[in-house]
Amino acid sequence: xxxxxxxxxxxxxxxxxxxxxxxxxxxxxxxxxxxxxxxxxxxxxxxxxxxxxxxxxxxxxxxxxxxxxxxxxxxxxxxxxxxxxxxxxxxxxxxxxxxxxxxxxxxxxxxxxxxxxxxxxxxxxxxxxxxxxxxxxxxxxxxxxxxxxxxxxxxxxxxxxxxxxxxxxxxxxxxxxxxxxxxxxxxxxxxxxxxxxxxxxxxxxxxxxxxxxxxxxxxxxxxxxxxxxxxxxxxxxxxxxxxxxxxxxxxxxxxxxxxxxxxxxxxxxxxxxxxxxxxxxxxxxxxxxxxxxxxxxxxxxxxxxxxxxxxxxxxxxxxxxx
Amino acid sequence: xxxxxxxxxxxxxxxxxxxxxxxxxxxxxxxxxxxxxxxxxxxxxxxxxxxxxxxxxxxxxxxxxxxxxxxxxxxxxxxxxxxxxxxxxxxxxxxxxxxxxxxxxxxxxxxxxxxxxxxxxxxxxxxxxxxxxxxxxxxxxxxxxxxxxxxxxxxxxxxxxxxxxxxxxxxxxxxxxxxxxxxxxxxxxxxxxxxxxxxxxxxxxxxxxxxxxxxxxxxxxxxxxxxxxxxxxxxxxxxxxxxxxxxxxxxxxxxxxxxxxxxxxxxxxxxxxxxxxxxxxxxxxxxxxxxxxxxxxxxxxxxxxxxxxxxxxxxxxxxxxxxxxxxxxxxxxxxxxxxxxxxxxxxxxxxxxxxxxxxxxxxxxxxxxxxxxxxxxxxxxxxxxxxxxxxxxxxxxxxxxxxxxxxxxxxxxxxxxxxxxxxxxxxxxxxxxxxxxxxxxxxxxxxxxxxxxxxxxxxxxxxxxxxxxxxxxxxxxxxxxxxxxxxxxxxxxxxxxxxxxxxxxxxxxxxxxxxxxxxxxxxxxxxxxxxxxxxxxxxxxxxxxxxxxxxxxxxxxxxxxxxxxxxxxxxxxxxxxxxxxxxxxxxxxxxxxxx
Numbered sequence: 001x002x003x004x005x006x007x008x009x010x011x012x013x014x015x016x017x018x019x020x021x022x023x024x025x026x027x028x029x030x031x032x033x034x035x036x037x038x039x040x041x042x043x044x045x046x047x048x049x050x051x052x053x054x055x056x057x058x059x060x061x062x063x064x065x066x067x068x069x070x071x072x073x074x075x076x077x078x079x080x081x082x083x084x085x086x087x088x089x090x091x092x093x094x095x096x097x098x099x100x101x102x103x104x105x106x107x108x109x110x111x112x113x114x115x116x117x118x119x120x121x122x123x124x125x126x127x128x129x130x131x132x133x134x135x136x137x138x139x140x141x142x143x144x145x146x147x148x149x150x151x152x153x154x155x156x157x158x159x160x161x162x163x164x165x166x167x168x169x170x171x172x173x174x175x176x177x178x179x180x181x182x183x184x185x186x187x188x189x190x191x192x193x194x195x196x197x198x199x200x201x202x203x204x205x206x207x208x209x210x211x212x213x214x215x216x217x218x219x220x221x222x223x224x225x226x227x228x229x230x231x232x233x234x235x236x237x238x239x240x241x242x243x244x245x246x247x248x249x250x251x252x253x254x255x256x257x258x259x260x261x262x263x264x265x266x267x268x269x270x271x272x273x274x275x276x277x278x279x280x281x282x283x284x285x286x287x288x289x290x291x292x293x294x295x296x297x298x299x300x301x302x303x304x305x306x307x308x309x310x311x312x313x314x315x316x317x318x319x320x321x322x
Numbered sequence: 323x324x325x326x327x328x329x330x331x332x333x334x335x336x337x338x339x340x341x342x343x344x345x346x347x348x349x350x351x352x353x354x355x356x357x358x359x360x361x362x363x364x365x366x367x368x369x370x371x372x373x374x375x376x377x378x379x380x381x382x383x384x385x386x387x388x389x390x391x392x393x394x395x396x397x398x399x400x401x402x403x404x405x406x407x408x409x410x411x412x413x414x415x416x417x418x419x420x421x422x423x424x425x426x427x428x429x430x431x432x433x434x435x436x437x438x439x440x441x442x443x444x445x446x447x448x449x450x451x452x453x454x455x456x457x458x459x460x461x462x463x464x465x466x467x468x469x470x471x472x473x474x475x476x477x478x479x480x481x482x483x484x485x486x487x488x489x490x491x492x493x494x495x496x497x498x499x500x501x502x503x504x505x506x507x508x509x510x511x512x513x514x515x516x517x518x519x520x521x522x523x524x525x526x527x528x529x530x531x532x533x534x535x536x537x538x539x540x541x542x543x544x545x546x547x548x549x550x551x552x553x554x555x556x557x558x559x560x561x562x563x564x565x566x567x568x569x570x571x572x573x574x575x576x577x578x579x580x581x582x583x584x585x586x587x588x589x590x591x592x593x594x595x596x597x598x599x600x601x602x603x604x605x606x607x608x609x610x611x612x613x614x615x616x617x618x619x620x621x622x623x624x625x626x627x628x629x630x631x632x633x634x635x636x637x638x639x640x641x642x643x644x645x646x647x648x649x650x651x652x653x654x655x656x657x658x659x660x661x662x663x664x665x666x667x668x669x670x671x672x673x674x675x676x677x678x679x680x681x682x683x684x685x686x687x688x689x690x691x692x693x694x695x696x697x698x699x700x701x702x703x704x705x706x707x708x709x710x711x712x713x714x715x716x717x718x719x720x721x722x723x724x725x726x727x728x729x730x731x732x733x734x735x736x737x738x739x740x741x742x743x744x745x746x747x748x749x750x751x752x753x754x755x756x757x758x759x760x761x762x763x764x765x766x767x768x769x770x771x772x773x774x775x776x777x778x779x780x781x782x783x784x785x786x787x788x789x790x791x792x793x794x795x796x797x798x799x800x801x802x803x804x805x806x807x808x809x810x811x812x813x814x815x816x817x818x819x820x821x822x823x824x825x826x827x828x829x830x831x832x833x834x835x836x837x838x839x840x841x842x843x844x845x846x847x848x849x850x851x852x853x854x855x856x857x858x859x860x861x862x863x864x865x866x867x868x869x870x871x872x873x874x875x876x877x878x879x880x881x882x883x884x885x886x887x888x889x890x891x892x893x894x895x896x897x898x899x900x901x902x903x904x905x906x907x908x909x910x911x912x913x914x915x916x917x
Contacts, residue, residue, distance in 0.1 A: 031790070032786050032788065035489075046491055049487070050487035157619050165617070263612065275403055
């Protein structure tokens with residue numbers, strides 16, 4: 001196991017190195033630079049001065065090496081679009097909120113998705129199954145910003161039940177000992193609709209598959225109650241596909257969505273994935289892509305480890321099951 | 323296969339642990355208590371001051387809410403990049419309400435006349451190259467330091483400093499030959515900022531020298547919002563980003579700023595200028611532009627711009643008895659939408675091709691049905707009616723008015739009868755939103771339908787578009803764009819068409835007329851006629867095809883009152899007029915808000 005994990009960590013570093021090179025090359029290949037302006041071009045001499053100031057006048061390979069040398073010391077530079085803070089400060093300050101939104105979304109998406117999937121699978125090919133499948137597909141195909149605007153219009157503007165914007169700190173809205181802020185409801189709901197549909201579909205398919213296995217049929221023939229059958233035999237054996245789904249959704253949800261964050265005025269990290277590219281904010285682009293690469297690699301590593309935890313039959317690194 | 327393994331305590335324990343990790347993480351994220359936001363400090367009580375009186379001692383109108391409730395709430399985009407409060411540091415990445423931390427030397431009134439603001443008066447020297455601007459004494463920064471000519475000198479020097487990399491530095495170069503003396507050499511680092519043609523003659527006299535005669539200079543001083551020289555020296559150019567180091571000589575000062583989250587300004591009790599505000603507080607609500615109308619309907623914000631209203635929103639506004647009365651339509655920055663082309667290369671090097679395209683645009687139905695007549699009027703020239711030297715009589719309409727048979731004839735004369743053999747064109751847009759993209763799609767469709775030519779509309783990233791437009795030689799064959807004024811003089815909106823400007827079109831007679839008229843003093847009638855003649859050349863030679871002049875506007879809550887924007891100007895237009903910095907002093911919240 002140790003050898004396997006060490007190997008995976010080394011491959012993670014390799015992936016990040018490749019990602020850094022590809023990102024660097026692509027962002028410099030795109031036309032337009034960080035200091036090309038909206039209306040008029042800076043006079044050439046002035047432009048050269050600015051490029052010199054930010055080290056952008058140097059050959060690309062020198063710029064890349066300088067960046068990586070600093071990045072290894074966790075110095076990712078200063079964003080062009082926010083010169084009063086470092087990239088690290090911006091990411092840390094914004095990611096806390098994004099992570100809160102993401103984790104709550106993961107929770108509700110998986111909770112709701114699994115329930116939907118179980119319900120649909122248990123009532124396979126019934127009206128209920130069709131209805132759940134339809135809802136799941138609806139969640140997948142309707143963009144989150146459309147859902148968000150409708151939720152705002154109905155629940156915030158027309159019915160005035162919840163705030164239309166913001167993301168309060170958990171310490172500001174406690175109900176008893178539990179943090180629960182009313183301005184969390186709409187963003188999390190709008191954000192989790194899509195993944196919930198995906199999880200619902202995954203869950204239904206894997207449960208249906210397990211329900212058709214011989215051991216399920218045997219258990220039923222032996223008189224095991226349906227509830228016991230579902231919880232002790234079917235659901236547990238259907239965990240692996242759900243973990244796979246978790247691994248694909250978590251990095252997305254944990255890095256935020258510009259649509260959700262901008263629509264609900266949540267001051268998170270999501271918008272930077274778009275604005276930094278529009279602004280050609282090179283330090284920010286590099287840091288964000290490295291962050292994404294790290295999260296994806298880490299999540300896949302953890303999900304592989306989780307397979308062995310959940311199902312002891314799974315062996316890592318090519319080892320055979322006993 | 324069987325499921326017995328899950329019955330073992332070990333496996334069940336691991337499953338429970340995995341779930342516990344997920345739930346625990348969630349609980350941590352949800353419950354980790356960030357430091358609660360600092361409670362806002364109590365406003366200092368105005369001893370014995372009645373609640374209908376501002377901190378400046380002005381009595382509020384009878385229908386106003388009490389002073390403590392004079393809170394103006396406006397939206398601030400949470401997707402825009404915002405770097406600084408100061409115009410001198412960045413123009414295109416300013417934080418909301420940035421021009422409230424200082425008074426420019428001049429302002430415009432609602433009829434677009436130049437009026438003193440921080441300045442008392444101005445006059446040119448005998449040779450007309452240097453302007454002496456007297457700054458009104460007694461003005462001060464919120465820390466008590468007097469506002470002097472040295473602050474304005476520091477402002478211009480900071481902008482011109484190559485280290486600043488000012489994103490508006492093209493502007494004073496664009497004013498050539500009448501730009502500020504040594505501007506181009508200073509921003510290039512060839513001369514130190516001290517060599518700039520902006521000096522303090524004494525504490526309250528500023529002297530600005532231009533490279534050539536430039537009569538519109540007083541209007542250009544509208545962009546002179548000052549920075550505090552002493553604060554820059556102590557804290558650097560971003561001193562205004564923190565309430566601890568921020569100082570203001572304007573009507574408001576910074577109370578709190580959490581980027582992307584919260585921005586609160588309060589009336590600056592130390593303000594001694596000409597626009598003391600009636601409102602006590604401005605709260606900026608960060609939100610996506612797409613949600614501003616929803617927030618307005620929910621009463622969360624008091625004013626939204628026309629640009630965030632979709633055609634469907636406009637339907638709602640215009641059919642609502644209250645909202646329709648409170649949509650204030652105005653000239654804005656006299657913005658014109660037009661097509662531009664590379665006239666140095668085929669096919670647009672042919673005047674007939676350009677005329678064919680210009681006459682193939684059926685502007686009326688496009689404006690009526692796609693743009694919306696509340697937002698635009700058809701254009702056949704660059705200068706919007708109401709702008710100086712504009713064609714209010716419609717004398718230039720003949721050159722570009724829709725005439726499909728004539729357009730087809732021009733195309734045939736160019737060697738493309740019936741559109742045959744005309745190369746397929748790609749019309750670039752500059753990162754337009756859906757509403758404007760639809761307008762330009764309709765323009766392309768109108769041309770295609772009339773001329774039987776193939777035009778593909780391609781909406782480009784803003785920087786990609788500008789890179790291609792500004793490249794010499796240009797990399798943009800056909801594009802659509804809009805331009806609004808920077809200062810109220812034809813030298814501005816016609817100046818962008820001279821051959822050294824942004825467009826790939828050359829007409830020596832036009833260049834000569836605009837160049838001469840720009841620096842002409844003492845004969846306003848001749849100057850006006852020269853600009854009119856120049857515009858006729860531009861339209862006749864089809865330097866561009868003009869599509870629409872934009873009506874801009876604001877939707878304000880019924881309880882937001884003030885004569886400056888509720889009462890019409892001399893042309894019958896009520897609204898927030900571009901360049902009128904004094905409107906903010908007139909604005910107040912009426913008691914209609916409580917009804």
